[in-house]
Every structure is written in structure tokens, then in C-alpha cells.
Amino acid sequence: xKYLIQITVFVVFSxxxxxxxxxxxxxxxxxxxxxxxxxxxxxILTLKITGKGHxxxxxxxxxxxxxxxxxxxxAESKVNRKEITLAGPCTGTDGAMVSxxxxxxxxxxxxxxxxxxxxxxxxxxxxxxxxxxTRLAQLEADAVAVALKDAKQKAQSMATALGSSLGEALLIHxxxxxxxxxxxxxxxxxxxxxIEVAFRLVPL
Numbered sequence: 001x002k003y004l005i006q007i008t009v010f011v012v013f014s015x016x017x018x019x020x021x022x023x024x025x026x027x028x029x030x031x032x033x034x035x036x037x038x039x040x041x042x043x044i045l046t047l048k049i050t051g052k053g054h055x056x057x058x059x060x061x062x063x064x065x066x067x068x069x070x071x072x073x074x075a076e077s078k079v080n081r082k083e084i085t086l087a088g089p090c091t092g093t094d095g096a097m098v099s100x101x102x103x104x105x106x107x108x109x110x111x112x113x114x115x116x117x118x119x120x121x122x123x124x125x126x127x128x129x130x131x132x133x134t135r136l137a138q139l140e141a142d143a144v145a146v147a148l149k150d151a152k153q154k155a156q157s158m159a160t161a162l163g164s165s166l167g168e169a170l171l172i173h174x175x176x177x178x179x180x181x182x183x184x185x186x187x188x189x190x191x192x193x194x195i196e197v198a199f200r201l202v203p204l
Contacts, residue, residue: 026201027170028158031194032151034143038189040131043108047101047118048125049088056095063089063097066123070101073117077110079103100127131189143193148172155199167200 049070051063071081088099105111118124133139152166159166175194 025170026164026203027198028155028162028166028201029196029198030151030155030158031175031196032147032154033192033194034147034150035190035192036139036143038133038136038139038191040108040133040189041106042132042134043105043111044128044130044132045103045105045111045114045126046128046130047103048127049099049101050092050096050123050125051089052094052096056091056097059095059097060089063099063123066121067099067101069121070118070124073114073121074103077114078107079105079110079114133189136189136191139191140193143191144174144195147193147195148197151195151197152199155197159199159201162201164201164203167202169197169199171196171198173197 047070049063049066051059051061051066053059053062067086071084074081074084083104085102086099087102089097090099092098105114115126115129118126148169152169156166173196175196
């Protein structure tokens with residue numbers, strides 16, 4: 001697994017920053033930001049499988065045929081059937097029978113062939129394609145830890161310059177980062193974490 005990491009730490013400090021909600025506690029506030037481009041190791045493919053007929057029974061039979069075709073394609077690509085979720089069927093406004101298949105694709109090198117196969121089959125429509133990573137939750141937790149560590153290092157330097165030592169963190173506040181859309185032709189996941197931390201200043 002290869003991923004590119006870019007880390008930027010922004011430090012904000014002013015005399016006003018020495019006081020927060022509790023004005024009796026000398027403190028310093030810093031902001032830390034972590035950003036990383038992660039290469040995904042799996043994709044989530046969502047299919048809409050639709051059967052239309054002159055009656056409900058005919059629509060259901062045709063839809064079942066399309067579902068069987070879907071699983072045949074997935075079996076040929078060695079996608080684990082146990083990981084596939086099939087929701088439905090439900091009846092559309094035009095009387096069509098519609099089911100939705102959610103397919104985790106672990107081997108993303110097979111994704112182009114899967115998309116090509118589904119795109120040429122009747123009754124099967126690619127509804128959504130999303131990228132993810134098996135360790136995404138851990139990578140996000142690591143991002144917060146790195147941002148906090150760098151913020152603490154910057155705060156320590158500022159405390160030394162003020163003739164104080166750095167105490168415990170009084171406040172750790174996550175900041176909202178702008179969400180970036182992931183393009184299908186550029187499958188990269190952006191992990192971005194921004195935090196604001198207030199540390200106690202302890203006089204030497």
C-alpha cells in the first residue's frame with residue numbers, strides 16, 4: 001500500500017489566545033492540520049437491477065433473470081457472493097420490479113472489466129461507484145493523532161518562548177474540513193483532519 005502524506009500545521013497565537021472560556025487559566029491555543037491522499041484498496045459498486053413486463057409476474061421473472069446474470073458475472077470475476085447485499089425487490093411507479101445490489105470489490109484491478117460487463121447487459125444499471133479503504137477508520141484515527149502531536153510540539157515552542165512550561169490539554173476541538181469529491185478517473189481518498197487545541201501554560 002502506497003500513500004502520499006502531506007502535513008501542514010498552522011499555529012495561531014495572540015494575547016487574546018491566552019484566555020478562553022475559563023479566563024483564570026493561562027493557556028495557549030494552536031491549530032493543527034493533517035492531510036493525506038490515500039490510494040483505495042477496494043471499491044463499492046451499486047447496481048440497480050430492473051425487470052419490466054406486461055404484468056407483475058412477467059416483470060418478476062425477467063428481473064430474476066437479470067439478477068442471475070449479475071451473479072454469474074460476479075462469479076466469473078471471483079467476487080465473494082457472501083459480501084454482496086441484495087435489497088428488494090420493490091415495485092416502481094411503472095410497475096417494474098427493482099432490486100439494488102451493493103457489491104464490495106476487493107480486487108479493484110477487476111473493476112474496469114466488471115463495469116464494462118454490466119454496462120452492456122440489459123436490465124442492469126450502474127447506480128453508484130464509491131472508493132474506500134479497509135483501514136479507513138484506523139487511518140483517520142492516526143490522522144488525528146498526528147495533528148495533535150504536531151500541535152503539541154508547536155505549543156511547546158511557544159510556551160518556552162513565553163518562559164513557561166506546557167501543561168495538559170484543556171480543550172481538543174475538531175474543526176470541519178471541506179469535503180472533496182473523489183473522481184472516478186482519479187481514485188484517491190482525501191483524509192483531512194483539523195483540530196484546535198488549548199494547552200495550559202505553567203509558569204516556571
